[in-house]
Amino acid sequence: MALTEQERNEYKQKITNIANSFQSKKANDHLRSRTEEAEGRLEFWQERASTLSWFQKWDQVLEWSYPDARWFVNGKLNASYNCLDRHLDSWKKNKPALIFEGEKGDHKVYTYKELHAEVNKFANVLKSRGVHKGEIVTIYMPMIPEAIIAMLACARLGAPHNVVFGGFSPEALRERINDTKSRFLITCDGAYRRGNLLRVKENVCAALKEADSVEKVFIVKRANIDIEIIGGRDIWYHEAMEEAGEDCPPEIMDSEDMLFVLYTSGSTGKPKGIVHTTGGYLTGASTTLEYVFNMKQDDVYWCTADVGWITGHSYLVYGPLLNGATIVMYEGAPDYPSKDRYWEIVQKHGVTILYTAPTAIRTFMKWGVSYLEKWDLSSLRILGTVGEPINPEAWNWFHKNIGGGRCPIMDTWWQTETGMIMISPLPGTNLKPGSCVAPFPGIKAEIVDKSGQPVAPGEKGFIVITEPWPSMLRTIYNDHERFKQTYWNTIPGVYYAGDGAKYDEDGYFWVLGRVDDVINVSGHRIGTAEVENILIEHPVVAEAACIGKNHEIKGQAIVAFVTLREGVCPDSDLVELAEELKKHIVLRIGAIARPEDIYLTKELPKTRSGKIIRRILRDIAEGRMIGDTTTLDDGFNLEEVMKNILVSS
Ligand code: ATP
Ligand code: MG
Helix, strand or coil, X not given: CXXXXXXXXXXXXXXXXXXHHHHHCCCCCCCCCHHHHHHHHHHHHHHHHCCCCCCECCCEEEEEECCEEEEEECCEECHHXXXXXXXXXXXXXXXXXXXXXXXXXXXXXXEHHHHHHHHHHHHHXXXXXXXXXXXXXXXXXXXXXXXXXXXXXHHHHCCCEEEEECCCCHHHHHHHHHHHCCCEEEEECXXXXXXXXXXXXXXXXXXXXXXXXXXXXXXXXXXXXXXXXXXXXXXXXHHHHHHCCCCCCCCCEECCCEEEEEECCCCCCCCCEEEEECHHHHHHHHHHHHHHCCCCCCCEEEECCCCCCHHHHHHHHHHHHHCCCEEEEECCCCCCCCXXXXXXXXXXXXXXXXXXXXXXXXXXXXXXXXXXXXXXXXXXCEEEECCCCCCHHHHHHHXXXXXXXCCCEEECECCCXXXXXXXXXXXXXXXXXXXXXXXXXXXXXXXXXXXXXXXXXXXXXXXXXXXXXXXXXXXXXXXXXHHHHHHHCCCCCCEEXXXXXXXXCCCCEEEEEEHHHCEEECCEEECHHHHHHHHHHCCCEEEEEEEEEEXXXXXXXXXXXXXXXXXXCCCCCHHHHHHHHHHHHHHHCCHHHCCCEEEECCCXXXXXCCCECHHHHHHHHCCCCCCXXXXXXCCCCHHHHHHCCEEEC
């Protein structure tokens, strides 16, 4: 079944050609034969799947009974085997798989062989304590190698992992344990963030007070602090590892067995437990990583996302390891010990590919270019972003100052639910700052109106995926009905992503933000991203977030929240500045987009993954009690923000 090297190269060339032709395709040529396309898609994914190692080949590529998909039906494989074992009989055995950079400057390298040994040992530890196939294991860890080891050890045993972001509160952790009824939890004693010690185990103890499903807690020693150990329940990781054997045969998993559940980041409301399965997910993660970042064997690849998010799952752990890449993992904050930490890491490890988020880029912009001067960033060759629309201003800054004008930026649109990058340029595509360009090969995404008809260039519509894809979510954990309602019912027949977008004249995709964030001013629909992009072009503005507040006459009125760049006009008249920003918008978009209020503030409320939470801004603007804040970043101090607010109208 496996292709020869030559066949694979020929096939890659063929696919690259297809990819390039997809990218330049005009948006409205949807008349192209769907049957032909569908066959092409299945063939593409089938070929991609065969680059993985299977214990048993599938009988059928796709079984599709809307909205339930089964990919690579009856195929058998194991995720950890694919990430590790299959690299061991080549030179890659001694290649660095993981370069860990601690916040304090300590670093540690694991070769593929070493990572394999650790994963096997920990899988044996888990197995001997009762973890078996199908058992959901919760992981609550900071960004340390053991987080990856734990995920792969679970995958080795066929035990789906439920990774909970290490910065989450006890409540958020408890909610996710209770939803999955986990019996096993993997965590650590403490962690470092900006030089501060976080008492992780204390959070765990607080969470477990009302989460009685948990029987065993494995604790990694990271901070070396005194913690309470509960006999019979708590187990030190390092002690258990001492006795564990280095050989743990991988469980033979069905392609459709659950690999993990992961809760969405909660920007819009209560997080949903998104379920991903094995064969299709791995195929999608591996293929997109290889193509979008043009992964080569000597690349040093750094994805700054936390393992607690889908980007951490697909592009810090599974995608790169499936490709046999060298990963950089950084424990801490970008401004610790100083605001050039990222650039120090790029130089130190010779990072060639850097995948990060618009929120980080806007922060670097706010800090200014002086932090870059000391460092040599010439190893970089490709940059990527994900998580929010990237404002053209931030795109240009990133391109010029980090990418030295030579590195293409892959603006990748996707979601926890999609499992893999769905809309993105490929290296070599003609780029437009702020556009995520076109669907990935093998993906059929469109922008449609409410009735499901494709919109014309320039018109606003909704992103939908019209054909199943391998790494699509299979369900919401414990709630298949909500899965159907949320994603498959808004526009019947297609997957509804909940994001607004438009095509330009060349058929390029421009994401406008979440559908809930489209503001309707006197019947004119204005995307939050449009107004924000204009605001951020103004030299004093670092970040901007717009929302619609209820308005008696207009229906909705625009309210803008703005943070200023560092060092900008410390004694300028803020009322005047707000007026100037309003004028700037009127000049660039028109009077219709003139904000009713502008709030100049020190910070914006963000999720812990760095996304602006607009529902909280809406609460502030409409003078309401602030709603659910469990997913709000710790650094955000509402009182502080309110004190520093200047409202003008
Ligand atoms: P929740 O669904 O719980 O509200 P969330 O949507 O923030 O949380 P994720 O799945 O992490 O959780 O984020 C996916 C969303 O992020 C997309 O729906 C989109 O709004 C936004 N997004 C991701 N990448 C991009 C991008 N390149 N351009 C624009 N928006 C993006
Ligand atoms: Mg979402």
